Amino acid sequence: MIPFFRKRTLEPDFPPELLTEDGPLGRRGETLACWFLTCREHLTLQARNAVVRLSPTNRRIAGELDLILRDERRGELVFVEVRTRDAVSERFGTPADSVDRAKRVRVCHAARMWMKQNAVPDTQPVRFDVISIVWPPGCPPELEHWPRAFGWTK
Numbered sequence: 001m002i003p004f005f006r007k008r009t010l011e012p013d014f015p016p017e018l019l020t021e022d023g024p025l026g027r028r029g030e031t032l033a034c035w036f037l038t039c040r041e042h043l044t045l046q047a048r049n050a051v052v053r054l055s056p057t058n059r060r061i062a063g064e065l066d067l068i069l070r071d072e073r074r075g076e077l078v079f080v081e082v083r084t085r086d087a088v089s090e091r092f093g094t095p096a097d098s099v100d101r102a103k104r105v106r107v108c109h110a111a112r113m114w115m116k117q118n119a120v121p122d123t124q125p126v127r128f129d130v131i132s133i134v135w136p137p138g139c140p141p142e143l144e145h146w147p148r149a150f151g152w153t154k
């Protein structure tokens with residue numbers, strides 16, 4: 001379990017078009033999280049599904065970042081890991097439980113590389129959020145948002 005400092009469980013009035021979208025569950029969850037963060041939290045989207053390569057000439061992928069946003073009020077760059085499942089189970093826990101130390105290390109590594117490749121200075125304030133969505137078939141989704149879920153992890 002991640003030692004989250006603040007958790008907010010929300011069931012906002014999602015736009016109906018987001019709830020009827022077709023496609024893989026993970027993609028639908030990212031769309032829902034993006035809507036929530038831009039429309040409800042007033043963050044500015046910088047990138048979605050950003051693929052980070054080892055170098056501009058290298059085809060190998062170093063990582064993938066679900067959502068990158070900017071919080072203009074706080075001057076922070078926000079990297080968001082979105083986890084979506086159709087149920088919570090005793091065996092696998094909540095979607096947020098899958099953001100273990102290894103995943104946090106991979107997200108931080110990809111974030112560092114993305115910042116370097118996009119000429120973002122090292123002094124830029126950064127935060128890492130986690131959005132957990134449980135979306136059972138035929139039911140409305142339940143969204144949990146953990147701002148500042150973890151810091152830079154090595």
